[in-house]
Amino acid sequence: MKVLQVVLVTFLWASVLLISKEVSLPSTVFVFYRTLFSLLVIVPMTLIRGELEKPRMSHVISGLFLSLNWIFLFMAVPLVGPSTADFIYYTAPIISLILSSFFGEEIPLFSWIAAIVSFTGVGLIFSFSFSNPLGMLYAFLGALFYGSVVVMGKMIRSSPTSITLYQMVISAIVTLPFALNYHVHISLKLLAWLIVAGTLNTGIALMLWWDALKKLGVKTASVLSYLDPMFALVLSSLILGYRPGVWEVLGGVLILTGGIMVSIRSRW
Numbered sequence: 001m002k003v004l005q006v007v008l009v010t011f012l013w014a015s016v017l018l019i020s021k022e023v024s025l026p027s028t029v030f031v032f033y034r035t036l037f038s039l040l041v042i043v044p045m046t047l048i049r050g051e052l053e054k055p056r057m058s059h060v061i062s063g064l065f066l067s068l069n070w071i072f073l074f075m076a077v078p079l080v081g082p083s084t085a086d087f088i089y090y091t092a093p094i095i096s097l098i099l100s101s102f103f104g105e106e107i108p109l110f111s112w113i114a115a116i117v118s119f120t121g122v123g124l125i126f127s128f129s130f131s132n133p134l135g136m137l138y139a140f141l142g143a144l145f146y147g148s149v150v151v152m153g154k155m156i157r158s159s160p161t162s163i164t165l166y167q168m169v170i171s172a173i174v175t176l177p178f179a180l181n182y183h184v185h186i187s188l189k190l191l192a193w194l195i196v197a198g199t200l201n202t203g204i205a206l207m208l209w210w211d212a213l214k215k216l217g218v219k220t221a222s223v224l225s226y227l228d229p230m231f232a233l234v235l236s237s238l239i240l241g242y243r244p245g246v247w248e249v250l251g252g253v254l255i256l257t258g259g260i261m262v263s264i265r266s267r268w
Contacts, residue, residue, distance in 0.1 A: 002212045003224065006208075006212045006224040007227060009205045009208050009212070010224065010225055010226075010228040011227075012200060012201045012204075012205040013228050014086065014227075014228045014229070014231035015201060015235060016034075016197050016202070017073075017074075017082035017086060018239060019197045019201065020197070021078065021240075023193050023197075024078075027071045027073075027075040028071055028175045028178035029175070029178055030194075030197075031070045031074065031171060031175045032172055032176060032178065032179040033179070033194040034070070034198045034201075034202050035067070035169075035172040035175070035202070037194060037195050037197070037199050038198045038199065038203035039169070039203070040198070040199055041202075041203025041204055041207065042165050042168055042203050042207070043165065045161060045207055046161045046162060046165045049159075049161055051162050052162060052165070053159065053162045056156075056158075058152060059156070059158070059167070059170070060166070062152045062156065063166055063167040063171055063174070064174060065146075065148045065149045065152065066146075066149050066167045067170065067175060068142075069144075069146040069148075071142075071175070072138045072139070072142035072145065073089055073139060073142035073146075075135075075142075076088070076089075076135045076136070076138035076142065077135075079132040079135025079138065080131045080132050080136060080139065081240070082232045082236045083232045083233040083236040083244060083252075084125065084135070084136070084139070085139045086139075086232040086233075087121075087125065087229050087232075087248075087251065087256075088142075089139050089142050089146070090226065090229050090255055090259050091140065091143045091147075091255055091258075091259070092143040093147070093150070093259045093262050094114065094118045094119065094147075094258055094262060095143055095144055095147030095148075096146075096147035096148075096150040097111055097115060098115065098147075099148060099151045100151055100154075103151070110261070111261075111262055113261070114258040115258060116258075117254050117261065118254060118255050118257070118258025118259060119258070120254050121251040122136075122251065122255060124248075124250055124254065125247065125251035125252070149167075160210040160213075161207070161210065164206050164210070223260055223264060226256050229252065229255075229256060233252070
């Protein structure tokens, strides 16, 4: 049952990329509404579980990194499409591995080989596909900040729901000025998409993820999370008519292979 729960979460995370493309809002504005509406789920759940903690500077920094991660990811989607953006974005585990080495964590040779495999995939997509280089850069910056969030998560001694709550609050605060300066008519259709992206694809998905981790463990859940870019590829093909090239598929496979190798051998 928990395995299916993680599969559902990865589907929700992949589909939010298509929602971002559908609403056609600037990434900062989309992130604001996504985090704002996610609080409708996360705040009650945190209070019900009695896991609300005092905010710390580490919560603030983590929230800032998370908001930047999403901003760059959603900036990439219009330029390279949901599928390619998600493939590049999933270099994040490799990036977190490299960042951890700067904090004195010993990284085994196997993990460095996985990093080479993954970044070879990025090189193939960049060199041989027709993807927009700027879009790929945005996706990579999103992965860089997400990798930073993962590294910080290892250091913060707080409950997952409490960390998530403060991450959403900080992300909403960071992106609020952009939302206030962007004049848009909020139609019922647009509002519905934003509420779905915030409550279902973010709030509920995160709660399901943390719940599944308790039973499955991080290794199993991390490997299953690599269904996310596969779902993004399938959804892009079915809904947007996207047809990836051979080099893009091969590059994506290498990126995911490297990430899965790291997840399997992870010491978390």
